[in-house]
Amino acid sequence: MSIPSFQVHLESNEEITPNVRKLVFRLDDPKTITYKPGQFVSFMLGTEDDRPIKRSYSIANMETNSDNSTYIEFVISYVDGGKASNLFFNAEPGMEMEMTGPFGLLCLTEELPKRVFLVGTGTGVAPYRSMIEQIKSRTDTEFHILFGAQYLQDMFYLDDFKAVALLDHVHFHPCLSREEKPGCVAGYVQNKLKELEPNPETDMAYLCGNPNMVDEVFEMLKEKEFGVKQVKREKYVFSRF
Ligand SMILES: Cc1cc2nc3c(=O)[nH]c(=O)nc-3n(C[C@H](O)[C@H](O)[C@H](O)COP(=O)(O)OP(=O)(O)OC[C@H]3O[C@@H](n4cnc5c(N)ncnc54)[C@H](O)[C@@H]3O)c2cc1C
Numbered sequence: 001m002s003i004p005s006f007q008v009h010l011e012s013n014e015e016i017t018p019n020v021r022k023l024v025f026r027l028d029d030p031k032t033i034t035y036k037p038g039q040f041v042s043f044m045l046g047t048e049d050d051r052p053i054k055r056s057y058s059i060a061n062m063e064t065n066s067d068n069s070t071y072i073e074f075v076i077s078y079v080d081g082g083k084a085s086n087l088f089f090n091a092e093p094g095m096e097m098e099m100t101g102p103f104g105l106l107c108l109t110e111e112l113p114k115r116v117f118l119v120g121t122g123t124g125v126a127p128y129r130s131m132i133e134q135i136k137s138r139t140d141t142e143f144h145i146l147f148g149a150q151y152l153q154d155m156f157y158l159d160d161f162k163a164v165a166l167l168d169h170v171h172f173h174p175c176l177s178r179e180e181k182p183g184c185v186a187g188y189v190q191n192k193l194k195e196l197e198p199n200p201e202t203d204m205a206y207l208c209g210n211p212n213m214v215d216e217v218f219e220m221l222k223e224k225e226f227g228v229k230q231v232k233r234e235k236y237v238f239s240r241f
Helices: 083-089 122-130 132-137 158-164 189-195 211-223
Strands: 005-017 020-029 040-048 051-058 061-064 070-077 096-103 115-121 142-149 170-176 203-209 231-235
Touching (some): 005 070, 020 096, 040 083, 061 122, 115 189, 115 211, 122 132, 122 142, 122 158, 122 203, 132 158, 142 158, 142 189, 170 189, 189 211, 203 211
Parallel strands (some): 115 142, 115 203, 142 170
Antiparallel strands (some): 005 096, 020 070, 061 070
16 A cells, blocks of 8 residues: 655644754645654655655644635754754744654554553653543543653643643643652653653553653553553654664
């Protein structure tokens, strides 16, 4: 089966932290996309020595407005000297691109256990932002969203996560590793997760973002006898080209 490809154009490009921009693309052709919250797409950045240059980004939100135009939102962090970083951080509205996908299995399963931990560092919380409507409706499960960053100024989507955490079955734990701030946990997401005493009998975990964090938390959960299917992972690994 061929991979679906989409022509899109940049609708807006906004700085949301000193190192992260929110980019919204509009689908031009085809005009709709079927995706599951938690999935990602790949942007084609051209070719180098006949090799395609692609970069993947998690869908943070998708909306279709009254005239049936579909908008897809991404949060992209800056990597010094990075090809995509330089392109996206300087991109002007109207820029046309090709995107393929959606891909990935970091999606909420039909059957969920008693508790679900959604753990992300930096832009690794994007998939959980896209799950917000599902989280709201899955009231039989207790959700814990753990967002890790160094400083409060590096966090985004705080209003969205705080709003969903007003529901009894949802808890939001913003964790800051380099400073202490009221309403935030001091330390790494790993430590907060340990405090919540993950239990393979009742819990499942989703891990996304920094590959070191994902590996570290996965090892910790394996030691607690979580099975591979009880831990879903998406590592933001760098591309080789
Ligand atoms: C499934 C998936 C989903 C992803 N989703 C997102 C997302 O939603 N938001 C997002 O911001 N990123 C996401 N990424 C990462 C993204 O695809 C790119 O790898 C990232 O934007 C860097 O690309 P670049 O072209 O700017 O840097 P490159 O040109 O690939 O790299 C430039 C240099 O920086 C190094 N480098 C690359 N990335 C980092 C890093 N993070 N830290 C330190 N050094 C680095 C490289 O080794 C290289 O030397 C995702 C990755 C995957 C695999």
